[in-house]
Amino acid sequence: MQTKGSSHRLSTMVYRSRIPTLLISMFATFASIYVAGRLWQDAENRVYLIKELDRITGQGQSAISVDDTLKIIACREQHKKLDALEMELAVARQEGFTSKRLTETNGTYSKRRPLVVIGILTRFGRQNNRDAIRKAWMGNGKNMSPISITFAGAALKKMEDNKGIIARFVIGRSANRGDNLDRDIDRENRQTNDFMILDNHVEANEELPKKAKLFFAHAADKWEAEFYAKVNDDVYVNIDALGATLAAHLDKPRLYLGCMKSGEVFSEPNHKWYEPEWWKFGDKKSYFRHASGEMYVISRALAKFISINRSILRSYAHDDVSAGSWFIGLDVKHVDEAKFCCSSWSTGAICAGV
Numbered sequence: 060m061q062t063k064g065s066s067h068r069l070s071t072m073v074y075r076s077r078i079p080t081l082l083i084s085m086f087a088t089f090a091s092i093y094v095a096g097r098l099w100q101d102a103e104n105r106v107y108l109i110k111e112l113d114r115i116t117g118q119g120q121s122a123i124s125v126d127d128t129l130k131i132i133a134c135r136e137q138h139k140k141l142d143a144l145e146m147e148l149a150v151a152r153q154e155g156f157t158s159k160r161l162t163e164t165n166g167t168y169s170k171r172r173p174l175v176v177i178g179i180l181t182r183f184g185r186q187n188n189r190d191a192i193r194k195a196w197m198g199n200g201k202n203m204s205p206i207s208i209t210f211a212g213a214a215l216k217k218m219e220d221n222k223g224i225i226a227r228f229v230i231g232r233s234a235n236r237g238d239n240l241d242r243d244i245d246r247e248n249r250q251t252n253d254f255m256i257l258d259n260h261v262e263a264n265e266e267l268p269k270k271a272k273l274f275f276a277h278a279a280d281k282w283e284a285e286f287y288a289k290v291n292d293d294v295y296v297n298i299d300a301l302g303a304t305l306a307a308h309l310d311k312p313r314l315y316l317g318c319m320k321s322g323e324v325f326s327e328p329n330h331k332w333y334e335p336e337w338w339k340f341g342d343k344k345s346y347f348r349h350a351s352g353e354m355y356v357i358s359r360a361l362a363k364f365i366s367i368n369r370s371i372l373r374s375y376a377h378d379d380v381s382a383g384s385w386f387i388g389l390d391v392k393h394v395d396e397a398k399f400c401c402s403s404w405s406t407g408a409i410c411a412g413v
Contacts, residue, residue, distance in 0.1 A: 173284040174223035178274040181292040183240045188292045212252045231260035268374035268381035279362035288356045314358040317350025319395035349383025353401035
């Protein structure tokens with residue numbers, strides 16, 4: 060039989076045992092609220108970061124990872140392309156090769172997207188080459204007299220409107236800024252209006268890879284075209300064959316098209332194709348797969364990729380090898396097209412060395 064004192068002690072023990080239980084329950088409740096709050100904050104942060112990534116990449120100011128860059132670009136492009144692709148391809152085949160893709164401006168659809176922007180990489184002292192190209196295939200494709208070269212702007216505009224093809228000579232500036240070399244180019248450009256002058260690039264043979272990279276970056280920033288082509292200034296281009304070939308590849312959002320090769324890496328300093336970083340290519344000293352430098356084409360997504368990441372894309376001794384290295388490890392469609400092998404001319408060829 061329990062006494063009054065023992066009953067009091069028992070009730071006190073029960074009361075005291077309830078206090079830790081209550082504290083634990085309160086702690087668990089507060090912890091749950093804290094964790095839920097952090098999860099909600101993390102979710103908000105993720106949404107914010109995604110929006111910031113879209114904003115920054117849309118302005119072309121970020122050196123984000125290559126995979127993220129291509130995923131963002133591809134996603135956006137595919138949403139725009141899928142619905143209209145079959146219709147556009149049918150129209151392209153019927154009308155020849157001019158891309159009829161429409162772009163939206165202030166809520167109205169009016170202006171078609173160019174098919175290709177061609178950058179003809181040229182140098183100082185090569186006006187004869189440029190005049191030969193102007194007469195042979197720039198503009199209306201017909202031979203022009205030396206006097207009519209000064210009115211080539213109208214012919215260029217006609218080629219852009221009728222064929223969807225934009226062509227520009229690409230050149231940098233003299234190491235002695237403002238000298239006779241620069242003045243001659245400025246004078247020629249005032250007459251022909253067919254140059255893309257890279258004001259922040261110094262012309263030098265060893266800087267050709269950087270020059271090609273800057274062409275793609277600036278062209279992608281200025282023109283929203285389907286494709287972008289690099290051409291040497293000693294190459295004849297068959298404009299009709301080029302247009303017809305590119306029209307057949309409109310369904311490839313990440314296209315790298317050209318005369319594909321690998322080839323030996325030369326470690327001898329006196330060799331014409333010497334590669335100072337030859338040791339980076341392994342014991343067999345063979346280049347990775349890349350398009351020959353006389354002429355090659357990339358799609359809009361790859362040109363934008365170069366534009367966004369121009370500050371971190373490295374270069375080797377040659378521009379064609381450098382371009383091939385920029386796409387290593389990416390989800391890129393390499394297309395080996397014999398018509399782009401400019402060393403030989405055949406029926407239906409795209410280009411030929413002159």
